[in-house]
Amino acid sequence: MLLFAFTASCIFLVLMIFLCLYRAYVGPTVADRVISINVISTKAVAIMTLVSIIYHKEYFLDIALVYALISFLATIGVAKYLQKGVLE
Amino acid sequence: MEIISFIVLIFGIFFFMVGVVGLLRFPDVYTRLHATTKCDTLGIGLILFSIMLYQGFTGPSVKIGIIIIFIWLSNPTAAHAIAKAAYSVDIPMIKGTVFADQSKEESSSW
Numbered sequence: 146m147l148l149f150a151f152t153a154s155c156i157f158l159v160l161m162i163f164l165c166l167y168r169a170y171v172g173p174t175v176a177d178r179v180i181s182i183n184v185i186s187t188k189a190v191a192i193m194t195l196v197s198i199i200y201h202k203e204y205f206l207d208i209a210l211v212y213a214l215i216s217f218l219a220t221i222g223v224a225k226y227l228q229k230g231v232l233e
Numbered sequence: 234m235e236i237i238s239f240i241v242l243i244f245g246i247f248f249f250m251v252g253v254v255g256l257l258r259f260p261d262v263y264t265r266l267h268a269t270t271k272c273d274t275l276g277i278g279l280i281l282f283s284i285m286l287y288q289g290f291t292g293p294s295v296k297i298g299i300i301i302i303f304i305w306l307s308n309p310t311a312a313h314a315i316a317k318a319a320y321s322v323d324i325p326m327i328k329g330t331v332f333a334d335q336s337k338e339e340s341s342s343w
Contacts (some may be wrong), residue, residue: 149238150242151242176262176266176315183273184273188249191249191281194280194297198288203292206297207296215306218335221310221311221314228321
């Protein structure tokens with residue numbers, strides 16, 4: 146019963162990712178797009194964890210942890226490039 | 234235990250939905266950042282805590298706890314970096330913003 150709720154929340158999170166993609170496409174400045182990609186990556190971590198529970202695959206949790214780390218590094222990198230103009 | 238897990242899951246989905254509405258509706262970079270960062274941090278914490286309650290104390294549950302701790306550390310840090318970068322390259326704020334920093338107010342035009 147609760148697995149059905151997990152599946153339904155997965156589908157709902159995917160629909161909200163499409164709403165975030167609208168902001169990433171329209172967004173008037175660069176920072177709007179960075180914020181939108183950050184939100185999408187957070188939702189993707191939640192979806193990966195839900196999928197690992199639904200299908201009983203434990204290694205999806207490792208993938209979710211690495212994805213969270215990479216998205217954090219990407220956000221920090223884009224913010225530093227936006228502020229200083231160089232990446233070094 | 235399943236009832237508590239379901240209620241926590243619904244609260245997490247609700248906070249994600251509030252964050253997306255704030256991302257779509259707010260007029261400014263800084264207000265969008267204010268809406269999405271707090272709602273997403275709390276929402277993913279609640280959803281992963283609901284999965285931890287569903288599983289009980291096992292090996293994957295400890296891994297999910299590590300993911301929660303890492304996201305609660307990294308998400309506000311990333312938001313702070315974006316806000317500092319957007320403020321330093323003068324991305325404009327919404328009309329009617331009151332500054333506490335007087336030197337920034339004199340040099341700007343709105």
